[in-house]
Structures are given as C-alpha cells and as structure tokens.
Amino acid sequence: MAALTLQASPAAADNICGRQVGGDILIKYRAMGGEGGPLGCPVTDELPTPDGRGRYNHFVGGSIYWTPETQAHPVWGVIRDKWELLGWEASKLGYPVGDELTNSDGRGKRQQFEGGTIYWHPTLSNGAHPVWGRIGEMWGQFGWESGDFGYPTSDEFRVSEIKGVMQTFSGRGSTLWWSAGFDNGDTNHPVCKGECVGYRADTNTEWVQKTEIARAIENGTISGNVDISVIPTEEGFDSADTSYDRLWEQSFSKAPYPRPWLNAEQGSSLYKQLACHARYAYTLPGWGHNGGDSWDLEGWAPDVSWDYALNPIFVVNHACNWYES
Template sequence: MKVSTRPLWRKATLFKGVVVTLASLAALTVQASPAAADDVYGKPVGGAILVKYNELDRETGPLGCPTSIELDNPDGVGKRQEFAGGTIYWSAASNAHPVWGTIGGKWGALGYEGGKLGYPVDDERTDPDGAGKRQQFQGGTVYWHPTLSNGAHPVWGRIGELWASYGWEGGVFGYPTSDEGWEEPYQSMTQSFSSGGLTLFWSPGKNDETSWCKQECVGYSGAAGTDWFKETRVETYVGTDQVKVRAIPTRNGFNNARTDFHGAWNQVWSMAPYPKGINQVEHRSLYEQFACHAAWAEERLPGDWNTGPTWDLESWLPSIGMEKAIDPVEARKHKCNWT
C-alpha cells in the first residue's frame, strides 16, 4: 500500500480552516437571531423590554426611539431602558411596563421603583369615563384626569379600599385631588377627592381623650357646610361593621334643629354620602340619637353645649323608638347615648 507523503502541517492547516469556517458560520447565525435583541437607531433593545416595545409599535409608537441601552436599577434586581417618550421598567415579579407623562412624573417624585409604589405591574389604562388615566403599581394605583384630579395622585391602603368600595373614580367621591397627608387635629391620614370637597381618612386610633378614633378607623368627611352644620364625619372601625357618625352643628343648628329634625337630618347628609351597609334597625337608631341631640341641646355657657361640640351617632346602639328617644324624662337618663 502506498503511504501518503502529504506533510502533517498541511493536514493541520486544512483542519484548522474547517474549524474557522464553522465558527464563522456559527457567529453569523447568532447575530441573525431576532429573539435576542434588536438595534433601533444604534441602541440594542432586548428581552422582555423588546417584547413590550414591539407591543407598543416600536419607534413609531408613543415611546419613540431608545435613548439609552438597557440599564440596571439601583435595587440590583430590575432593569430599565429609556426612550424618547418614556421608560420601560422590568423586574421578574412585575414584568415589563412603560411609565411616562404626568403619572410617570408622580411615580418618580415618590421614589420610582424604590418608593412606596414599587414597580409598575400594568401599562397605563384609560378610565371608564374615557378621559382619565390610571396605572397600577405594586403598592397602589396612580390616577390622573385632565380637569378633575389636580395632577396625578396615588391611592392605596385603607383609604384606597374604602374609595374602591364606593365605586372608584366613578363613585360618589370622584378622583383624588391630593396625595395623602397627616392631619394633626384628627390624628389621621387624609386625602381629598373631587366630588363636593369630600375627604377620606384613615387613623391608627388611640384610646385617649384627645383621639377621635379610639381604635383603627377609616372613613370620610364632608365640610362644604350648610346653615345648620359645619361638617359631617363618618367613621368605621376597621375589622368591624360599627359606624360612628359625627354631625358638627353651627350655632343655628344647635338653636333650630330641635324644631325640624328631618330638615336638619337632610342637611347633614347633603354634605356626605350616607354610609353603606346600614340596615333598617341601625338607621332608626341613628335617626333617634340625632333627634335626641337636636331636641335637648342646651347652651350652658356661651359656646358650651351640653351635647358637646358634635352630635355623635353610633350604629351599634339599639333602636328604642322616637318617643323614648326624645322624652324629657328619659333623655335625662340616657343623655342620647343609651345602651
């Protein structure tokens, strides 16, 4: 058999050439893959951010062209990429969502993903009224309306739960017009809403003489004022169905409600919605307590009324009938707070 005299270095060269060629083909194949990343005007967009970017029509959509590469967030967990019209944020827990406009500005002012709201968990949505916008985040939802909301504001926690139970922005309270803020006289967090100057509040509660809520409570107040009343405040103790109503009379209210219980009652509820979940027995009891206060309010010293500055009505007190509620002898016994 004839033995080849081809030099070994030649064989090695040919083999090396094959390796180089295959490697080159592999590199071309990887670069051509559309799933890994896509260049848009020189900026690569990839992964879940690319998927969301494609959903929003890429550079022809509201985001426009990328203005940065993908960046790590300060928390060391999430990612973001900036575009001409907004920023897409991503984390494993929330997926990828864009943040922009007035809602994005409020979110940023509250600390971006490192703040109380956390990461966006949905895209910006149009509200059922066709005019307002909202975006949901891990810690709450930010709402905005061009004329009703006075900018963008987050709603969350106990106040958010109560607001939702009354119909969100389409309910009796309307859109939020402020962020939450602490109100020292009431020892509570309060938030203003667009309908009738209504305010929702939450208090951790404190069982002392200065506290309005003796335990954790949530509720709302209307302070638009009438001739006979300054404010109507409705408190619900968290974890119970117990409701306390506080009607705060003016001087005219103290003097005149005794002759027109029903008219005074209507003025109280012209400032705030009647509490949900009150049954007929509870309703009768509330009205009887109100009539009792109205009938027997007396000014002992200038500005000092025997009923106190507010007429407190408690849903858990039983109904005793109107006759007993306003009878002068009985009233001296129960003082409008029977058990």
C-alpha cells in the first residue's frame, strides 16, 4: 500500500513528450505551464547531477535543477549559457537558489546561485556576468546594479600586479578589484599589506587623471582604513589650488566618493589633505613634483584646523600627512 501511495503522489514521474519528469522538478515545470510554458518539452529524462547531490531535466527552453537544500529552479537564456560556460553546478556558483528575477530598471535580469549572482542587461552588461566574493560585497554597498557602478561588464580576471582579481562595470567606467595584499617590498601601501578591496576610475578631467580607493579587510569584513590616491594632470599640479571645491568634484567624478565607509569628520580631513597636496605641489628642479606623482589621502587621519592643514610652518612637519606627524 505504501508503494502504491508513493507512485500516486505528485512526486511521481510523468511521461512528457517521451521523457520522464518527476518530483519537485515536475511540480515546478507544471507551475510554469508545462509543455505550453517557456521551457517547452523536456529533452532528457530526470537525471542525477555528477556530484550526486541534485537532479535535473533539460528542456527545449532551458533546464530545471533541484537539490534538497535549494529546491527546484529553472535556468534559461543567457544566464544559463553563462552558468554552463562556467561549469554548471560544479562551478564556483554552485546550484541556483532562486528563479530568474527582473531588476528594478525593468530590463535587466539576475539569478542568484549558492556562490554568487549572474547579472545581465540587453545593452549595459556586455553579456551575462557573475558577481561574487569581496567585489560583490563592495558593489552591493553602493547599491548593486542601480548604484554608482552599474552592471558588471566582464567576469573577474586575474591581475598579477595586485595579487588578485579585477572586474569592470558599466557605471562611470569603473574597475573594482580585490587583492590578497600586494606589498612586495618595493611598495608600502598603507592598507594593502594584507587582504584589501577597492575600485579605480580614469577620471580624465582638467586636473585629475585617475582616482583609486582602497579599503582594508579586517577580521573577515570590509572595514578598517580607507586610502585614496588622486593622480593629478600636469595642469592639476600647476593650478588645482585655485579651487579646492572643483578639485574635489573632479577627484570623485568617476570613482565615487566612499560615502558608505566615511563619516563627516573623516570627509573634512580628506578634503583638507587634498587641499594641502594641491597647495604645495610645486615642481622641484631635477626632482619632479613636490610630494610625488600622486596625492594620497588617508581616511584615518584626524580632522584638523585649516591653519594646521595649510600653514607652511606646519606643512614642513606634516607634509600633508598629519596622521604620521
């Protein structure tokens, strides 16, 4: 009697288009309209996944994957193509944990997997791309695809220079990056002696070529100190001290100001550090620019008075880096 009851339950397999579809996969398939829905007819029987953990059916219009923990979810279109390219459930993404969703812009799509989320937009993403790990965490702090960085336009790619990975995004032409720590004895980066994360953008304004923000990872979270490097143009070295507001705006016109991590007092300190660098960035004959080719702003530096920040008597001592003085 128990066996007969099991066979008659909704979990029993059905023969659909000559293929066997059963269990929670069958329930999901029926909920989506069955043969008349977007998946159409199955092209395989229900099969176990190679890792033995889940089961799946392929259909004309996509696939449904199931595990006891993630339940049954369809995967189709360009998101399925990307997932397949990465290695299906054996990839870093693992199994889908939700159905495909439409983003708040009404055009883009996303689907969450155990190890990350694949995003796609018909015009902004340059295909479908996964976002995960520390880059995904930082990207989310700025509002995901509707924030400053927009959609991912590439997968992560390894960069030996920083001992980590980078990923490009549509918003402002920014590149986000993660590093295991890229100090190598020749550099003395204030926050990337250990694991760190950050972003950069080619600003290409009148006074600023590029801005890069780095953030330390401490105790497993994106926290600790913020370091900002502003790389001026030649005109910036010569004239940026004529308007500190314009210089500030240009510095963060492409690489967004790290507002999620800094309070007003820290912002005031950063502004004064930038003003100090611009004021005293004269050229030393035979030596290049006073203070070097980049203006480094330290998020942990205390706020100080304008007199202390710009008075040449004090600048001789603190050199626009008063956290060290």
